[in-house]
Amino acid sequence: MLSVSEVNELLKQEEIFNFIGIEFEKLEKGYSRLKFNFNEKLTRIGGILHGGVVFSAVDYAGSYAVRTLDKVKDGVTAELKINFLKPMKEGPFTVEARVISEGKRLVVVDISAYDGNSNLCAKALGTWVVYRETNSETQLSS
Template sequence: MEINQVENILKDNEYLFSFLDIKILKIENGYCEIMIPFKKEFTRLGNILHGGIIMTLLDYAGAMAVLSINKRRNQVTQELKINFLEPMKDGPFYSKGEVIKSNDDVAIVSIEFYDSKGKLGAKALGTWYMK
């Protein structure tokens, strides 16, 4: 599936995707890169990106990496473990997901979150059930 197709499907069906203004930079063969801009609405005290926004981007990057290999109709996040490593304030922000193991029903994804300077802000490991 092409980047434009995936973006259009998500923009039409998921308000959160549009609200966050997510841009898909790359999606292919178990790998995905996405980006969001810095917006004041995404911050907490101290003008730092809210952890819930980071978690959401990690989830989207992992899900789209799985989508690129999923031969079924749908998938759901089964588990998402996150380590927040640094406060993030320099946008835009990037997340990269890579499927590291999969079978017919389950995919395991390694996901990272970076600021515009390349600083690693969070690292996650997720499991997706493909149905």
């Protein structure tokens, strides 16, 4: 499993990651937590965080919770549903993702997004298709 600093360094290659200002804080098996600060460039008219920004952060958190699982080398989002519960106006924002079901090819993740006052502002449920190391890849890396 990659460390938090390795993931943050790796994702600096992605413009959207940099634009939002995401930084992962914690990665454990089946869990991830990231944070990002309020920035007016991320808001919609009315000064609240744009839903697309929230969705992107939720997707990153879910993806990296999945990638912490045993022998997962990659995963792609198959489905992601989000409920926006409260406007996100005050940062820093926190997004936490927890794997709730793990199959051979599909993983389901529960994701929560909070504002700077710890208010639950968005709740998501997503499914990822995972690509795992094969036995030959595991043997080669040992």
